[in-house]
Amino acid sequence: MDAPRKPILAKPPRPVMAASAIVLVVAAATILTALAFEHLGGYAACPLCLEERYAYYFAVPASAIAVLLARNYATAPARILLLLIALAFLANMVAGIYHAGIEWKWWPGPGECSGAFELQWGEGGIVDTPIIRCDEASWRFLWLSFAGWNAVVSAVLAAVAAWGAMQKR
DSSP states (O other): OOOOOOOOOOOOOOHHHHHHHHHHHHHHHHHHHHHHHHHTTOOOOOHHHHHHTHHHHHHHHHHHHHHHHHHTTOHHHHHHHHHHHHHHHHHHHHHHHHHHHHHTTSSOOOHHHHSOOOOOBOGGGOBOOOOOOTTSOSOEETTEEHHHHHHHHHHHHHHHHHHHHHOOO
């Protein structure tokens, strides 16, 4: 007769790896959605929109590296990356709030995309300068524009990354 087998217990969750994976998936989905709205949906990005993407361009590869580090039990460097990601998304949240405030006309925006810009004339007198205004929301869902949703998603990602950075394993 065979000896009774011990039940197989699942490995305990590793919060640093979980936080890194959540940031990776949500940040990648968010930037891909923004790019799809731009390239497939025809919503041109203004200069502030393009700047608000920097945090995602940093966070996607950084969180992928953090997942790999945490998976190999190198949690200290993964936690440092998560801290940097959290700081990047905090700054991005502020940028999103600033941009949304410009769209709601709560404060003036930068001159290059909110009114005072230099037109470049092409051949035959045709304006060669694309005019993408930062102070006009091109789309809203539940009263928030792209910039407003960026602020919300950035706040959530900053919180998840900060939580992961505070974990020990």
